[in-house]
Amino acid sequence: MDLLSAYRDMLTIRLFEESLLRCADQGLVPGTIHPYTGQEAVAVGVLGARHPAEWVVSFYRCHGHALAAGCSPERVMREILGRRGGLCGGKSGSMHLADRANRLLGSTSIVAAQLPVAAGAAMAARLDGAGHAALVFCGDGALGAGGAYETLSIAAAQRLPLLVVCEDNGWQDQTASEWVRHLSPTELVGGLNLPHVQVDGNDVEAVRDAATDALAACRAGAGPQVIVARTYLRDFHAQLGEHPPPPYRPEQERRRWAARDPLTVAAGRIPTDLTSLHAEVAAEIDALLLAALAAGEPDPATATTGVSVTADLIGAGR
Amino acid sequence: MSRRHPAGEAIREAFTEQPTLSHFSTYQQEDLVAQYGADRMVRMPIAENAMLGMALGMALVGRRVLFSVNRVAFLFSAFDQLVNQVATWRYMSDGQFSVPLVIRGLTRGGEHLGAQHEHVPYGLLSQIPGLVVAVPGSPNAVGGLLRTALGHPDPVVVLESPRLFAPTWAELPEPEPSAAALPFGVAGLARPGTDLTLVAIGNTVIESLLAARRLAEHGIQARVVDLRTAAPLDRDGVAAMVVPDRPVILVDEQSRSGSVLTDLAYHLVRTGAVRPEHVELLTGAPVPAPVSAALLDGLLPDAERIVRAVIDTPAPLTQRR
Structure with missing residues (x-):
C-alpha cells in the first residue's frame, strides 16, 4: 500500500474531527458528535481494501468511515454543522451519514442495527453474482446486542460475503466493556466458529493487510469474516453541547494508547518530513470549515418533504 | 443552583x-x-x-x-x-x-x-x-x-x-407545588384562567405555560391543563376542567393522526364540554426529527405558535362565542 497516501487520509480525518470538536465547543454543532480520533487507521486500512462497488455500513461514529469511503469532506462537514449543502440536507446530522454515490449504506445511532442491514447487502451482492462483498463497522459494545448474534449466525449459515470490522476500543460510552461482558470480541466470534483475526487497529498497514485477506475470502465464497481491530478513542465517546465530558478513563490507560497513536505509528515508517503535509491538510480543512460556516442554513421548507413519496404527492407534511 | x-x-x-x-x-x-x-x-x-x-x-x-x-x-x-x-x-x-x-x-x-x-x-x-x-x-x-x-x-x-x-x-415553569406522588389518570390544573383552555402534555405543558404568560400581557387569561399521563387518559376530568363555553386548544408535539389529543378532542365535543367550532388542535408535523436547527422551525407547536393561534388568526379564538 501507499503508506504516505494512507497517512494523508488519516491526517485528514484527524484534523477534520479536531476542527469539528472546536466547533462543538463554540456551540456550532447541532446535537452530538462522536469523534473518530485515534481510530483513523481502522477506517483507512479497511476501506483502502474495498472495491468501489462494495457497500459499507456504518454507525454513529461515522465521520472517519465516510471520509475514507470517499464522501466529500465539504458535504460531510456541512451536514454535521447543519449547514446548507450537507450530505443529507441537514436531516441526518453527525450520526446518520449516508451517501449512495460512494456506497455508504447509512450510519445508525441504534447500536448493532447496522449489522443485519449489512448482511442484507451481502446477500444482495451474492445474488448479483459480481463477486463483491459488503462491509460493516461496529464497536465492541455492539457485541452485547442480540441482533449481532442473530446476524452472525445467519451470515455463517448462508455463507454471506460479509466483512464485519469490530473496532474494539474497550469502552461503551462511559462503561468499560469488561464490566459488562465475560469474553473479548475475539473470544466471542471465535466461540461462534467464525473466521476471524485480531489486528493492531492503530497500525494502518496491518489493518489493510487483514482487510485485503478477509475481503478476498468473502469474495471467494468462504462466508463471513470478522476483523477485531484493537484500538482506542483519543478524545472521548461523545460530546453533546458545548462541553466535552469530564475524563472517565484511567489516565495511565489513556497515556499508554496515546503513545501508540496511529499517526505516530505510520509516521515512524515514513522517511520523508511530514511538516509541509500537515500544513497543507490543515489549510484544506480550514478552507472547508470557513466555507461551511459561511454557507447559511438549509431551506426550512425542506423539513417537511421527503418523508414518503405519498406524503409528498398529497402535501401531507404539516 | x-x-x-x-x-x-x-x-x-x-x-x-x-x-x-x-x-x-x-x-x-x-x-x-x-x-x-x-x-x-x-x-x-x-x-x-x-x-x-x-x-x-x-x-x-x-x-x-x-x-x-x-x-x-x-x-x-x-x-x-x-x-x-x-x-x-x-x-x-x-x-x-x-x-x-x-x-x-x-x-x-x-x-x-x-x-x-x-x-x-x-x-x-x-x-x-x-x-x-x-x-x-x-x-x-x-x-x-x-x-x-x-x-x-x-x-x-x-x-x-x-x-x-x-x-x-x-x-422552567413549575405548576406542581411539590414533587409528592401524583396519581395516574388524573389531569392537573397547571394554571388558572377564564378566557380559554390550553390542554397540554409533556413539552407542550412548558410551552403552554410560557404562552399563557404572554397572553396575560394581552389581557387574555388562559387556563392550562396538564394531562400528566397519556394512559390512562383523564377524559372526564379534562371535560370538567375546561373553561365552560370557551375555546379549547389541544397542544401536542405528536402529529394528529390517532393521537391522544385527537381522542380527547372527540370526547370533549361528544360530552358537550366544548362546542365543535371552539376546538383547535395544534400538533407537530408528521416528519421524523431533523438535526439542522433551521429545519426544526415550525415543526413543533411552541409558545409562539400557541400565542399566534389565540390572537393572530382572522377570527380570534377568544372572540368566538
Missing part, C-alpha cells in the same frame, strides 16, 4: 425504602452503586431486549426493576418484550401475575439528535393495553410521577423530556 432534581430524590427514596428494587442500565452512577450495591444497580451491555425480558422475569417473581433505557428510542429495540410480554402478563394469567416495572426514557427537546434518537411516542405506547404511560410536564411532575410509578403494581413507561434535566431545569 443548590436544589436537587426531584427525579433523583424520588429514585433514592425508592431504593432506600424498597430493598427488592433493582436498577438496570448501561450506565450506573458511582455514588448510587456505592450506596445500594452493584448487585442492585446492575451495569448492563447494550441489550435492551434482554434487559427488559430480565426485568420482566424479576418482576414476575416478586421484585421490581427500574429500567433506564436512556433514550426512549432505544426501547424500540425491546418492542417484543414490551408489547407481547410485559404488557400482557396480568391479563393472560387472569391476574395470577403482575409486572411491577418502571421504564424511564428520554423523548426530545432541544438536543438536535435526529430521527433515531428523538421521539415522543406516548400516543404509540398508549395503544398498548396494560401499560401506564406517564408524561411529566415539569421537574416536580417527574418526581411525582416516578414516585407513583415506583409503587405501582403494573408496568409504567415514564417519558421524560430532556428539557426537564437540562442545566436550566430549575428555571
